[in-house]
Amino acid sequence: MSFKLLDSGWADEIDAGVRATPGSILIVCPFIKRRTAERLLSVGPPADFRIVTRFDLNAFNAGVSDLDALELLLQSGAKIRGIVGVHSKMYVFGSTRAIVTSANLTESAMFKNKEFGFTTDDPDISFQCHNYFKGLWDCTKRDLTASTIEEWRLKLAPLRAGARIGSQLPDFGEVVRAVSPFVLEPPTETPLQSFVKFFGRADNRAALTTLVEEEVIRSGSHWACTYPKGKRPRQVQDGAVMFMARMVQARSDYVIYGRAIGRKHRPNLDDATQADLALREWKENWPHYVRVHDPIFVNGPLSAGVSMVDMMEELGAASFAPTQRNLARGNGDNINPRRAIMRKPHMELTPQACRWISDRLDKALLRHGMLDLTKPSFDFPTD
Numbered sequence: 001m002s003f004k005l006l007d008s009g010w011a012d013e014i015d016a017g018v019r020a021t022p023g024s025i026l027i028v029c030p031f032i033k034r035r036t037a038e039r040l041l042s043v044g045p046p047a048d049f050r051i052v053t054r055f056d057l058n059a060f061n062a063g064v065s066d067l068d069a070l071e072l073l074l075q076s077g078a079k080i081r082g083i084v085g086v087h088s089k090m091y092v093f094g095s096t097r098a099i100v101t102s103a104n105l106t107e108s109a110m111f112k113n114k115e116f117g118f119t120t121d122d123p124d125i126s127f128q129c130h131n132y133f134k135g136l137w138d139c140t141k142r143d144l145t146a147s148t149i150e151e152w153r154l155k156l157a158p159l160r161a162g163a164r165i166g167s168q169l170p171d172f173g174e175v176v177r178a179v180s181p182f183v184l185e186p187p188t189e190t191p192l193q194s195f196v197k198f199f200g201r202a203d204n205r206a207a208l209t210t211l212v213e214e215e216v217i218r219s220g221s222h223w224a225c226t227y228p229k230g231k232r233p234r235q236v237q238d239g240a241v242m243f244m245a246r247m248v249q250a251r252s253d254y255v256i257y258g259r260a261i262g263r264k265h266r267p268n269l270d271d272a273t274q275a276d277l278a279l280r281e282w283k284e285n286w287p288h289y290v291r292v293h294d295p296i297f298v299n300g301p302l303s304a305g306v307s308m309v310d311m312m313e314e315l316g317a318a319s320f321a322p323t324q325r326n327l328a329r330g331n332g333d334n335i336n337p338r339r340a341i342m343r344k345p346h347m348e349l350t351p352q353a354c355r356w357i358s359d360r361l362d363k364a365l366l367r368h369g370m371l372d373l374t375k376p377s378f379d380f381p382t383d
Contacts, residue, residue, distance in 0.1 A: 003120045010103045011110035013119050014039060014091065022094025024048035026133045029089050029105050031059060036105040037069040045076045052136050055082030055144070057152060057169035061159055062366045064106070071149050080144040082173035083136060089117070090129055096121045098129040139176045148172075193240035194354040195262070196308065197225040197290075197346045198254060200247035208250050208303040212257045213371055215246050215302065220279075222295045222373055223380050225262070226272075226286040227345050235348065236290045238264045243349075243357055248302055254341075255305040256357055258297035258371075262290045279379065298361070300368040306360045311353060312337040321348040 006013070017025070018040060025046050032053055051073060059065045070080055091099040101117025103109035120126065155169070199219045200206060206215065216222050221244045227233045236242075240262040245254040265288065272287035298304050312319045317327040317335040326334040334340065341347050349357070 003118060003122055003125075005116075005118050006101075007114045007116045010099075010101060010115055010117075011036075011039065013099055014105075014110070015042070017091060017093035017097050017099065018043055020093055020097060022046055022097070024050075024092075024094060026092040026130070027051045027090070027105075028053075028086065028133060028136065029091075030054045030086055031065040031104040031106055032069045032073075033106045034066045034069045034072060035107055036110060037066075037072050039110075040105070041072070041076050045078065049073075049076070049078040050133075050137065051078050051080045052083055052086060052133070052140070053080065054084075054086055055172040056084075057155060057171070058363050059366060060152065061156055061169060062363070064366055067149055067152060067156075069105075070144060071146065074144060074146060074149070081137065081140040081142060082144070083140060084171050084173040084175050086136075086173070086176075090133065092126060092129050092133060095130075096123050096126045098126040100129065136176060140174045142174060193237055194243070194349040194351075195236060195240060195346045196243045196245050196254070196256060196349060196357070197221075198245050198247065198341070198344065199226075202247065205247045205249045205252075206302060208248055208255070208301060210246075210248075210302050212298050212300060212302060212305070213377075215257065216297055216371065217377055217379075218280075219244075219246075220379070221258070221292075222260075222297070222378055224270075224289040224291050225346070226283060227265075227288040227290070228286050229284075229288070231345065232267065232288050233265045233290050233346070236262050236265060236346075238262070241354065242290065242292055242346075243361070244297075245308060246302055246305075251307075251309050254308040255302045256308060256361060257302055257305040258295060259358075259361060260292035260295035262292050265290055273381075276381070295373065296365065297371040297373075298364050298368050299371045300364075304364050304368045306357055306364060311356055315350075315353055315356060318350050319353050321350055324350050 023046055025040070025048070027050070029051070030053060053070070054065065060067050074080060089101050089103055099117065099119045101115055103113070103115035103117065109115050199215070199221060219226070225242055225244070242260050242262040243256045244258045244260070245256045248255050270289040270291060272283040272289070277283050317323040317337065319337040320340055323335045323337050323340050
């Protein structure tokens with residue numbers, strides 16, 4: 001039995017699994033490109049060839065996954081199903097060989113990126129991988145067809161011709177609610193709370209050309225959202241989604257450049273320390289924290305983020321929980337979202353606004369990628 005940890009050479013490992021000519025190949029992989037699909041078929045398809053992937057048209061439009069690849073696999077006898085938000089990458093060849101990795105079936109992942117994971121022929125691990133795949137497969141019902149692929153091509157054709165996207169493209173995957181260590185919770189679920197946290201001041205708005213990386217380093221928003229002295233953020237509860245927004249010069253806008261999961265504020269424990277003040281003197285006036293985990297940021301300039309002005313113009317009073325409540329109560333004086341955010345460190349979003357932002361932020365992340373927060377330039381608190 002073998003077990004190897006790897007951060008490269010995934011094409012060789014996939015090829016080895018294919019050459020073993022197993023009776024089955026089971027794959028869970030969000031993004032698949034044509035060339036890597038051809039490698040899978042280099043010695044012919046197995047009798048049992050099943051794939052779980054994403055059917056998000058935004059991914060196909062952005063070019064991170066190929067309809068051509070799915071069509072080729074389908075023509076070769078594969079059964080393919082889609083799950084909303086699937087994020088794991090797992091390849092099981094036959095009854096004993098398994099690969100669990102961060103690598104998608106793309107040329108970049110196979111040959112360029114530092115993707116981490118393991119390969120094994122341990123039958124116990126392979127059995128668990130089989131069970132994981134079976135759990136996902138049994139939760140889905142719809143097999144991909146050639147006619148469905150053609151319908152998707154027709155939906156994407158106007159965009160290839162240069163037409164603008166009027167709204168977020170649909171995701172035709174199925175929602176699987178089963179909790180798993182390998183798959184993200186479906187992004188269609190709306191959290192109990194969501195906020196947009198504002199960074200910067202009206203007198204120091206950033207240029208749209210400012211890199212998100214620079215803003216994250218400046219603000220420390222990869223581990224905490226800061227609040228002004230004497231105004232503790234008692235509203236935020238554990239598990240709230242925190243969208244980070246920077247005040248920018250253009251249109252007096254606020255650009256959302258990332259998100260994280262917040263934790264309830266704890267007085268004293270969640271206040272700036274002397275070490276924090278030594279790194280960022282401005283925390284003297286902004287010393288209270290909502291600490292965050294699982295942060296994700298767009299890897300590009302602020303212009304690649306999501307405009308709050310666009311959201312407020314489209315959703316109006318439905319942008320924020322307070323303005324929506326005022327509208328429902330017939331309080332017409334306090335329903336303007338642009339006025340509501342003045343001098344506020346954060347605003348609670350409506351479920352509708354949370355989905356609006358999430359859809360566009362996910363699209364920005366697909367186009368530009370995510371910041372690598374393992375760089376030493378991103379400091380984290382010692383405690």
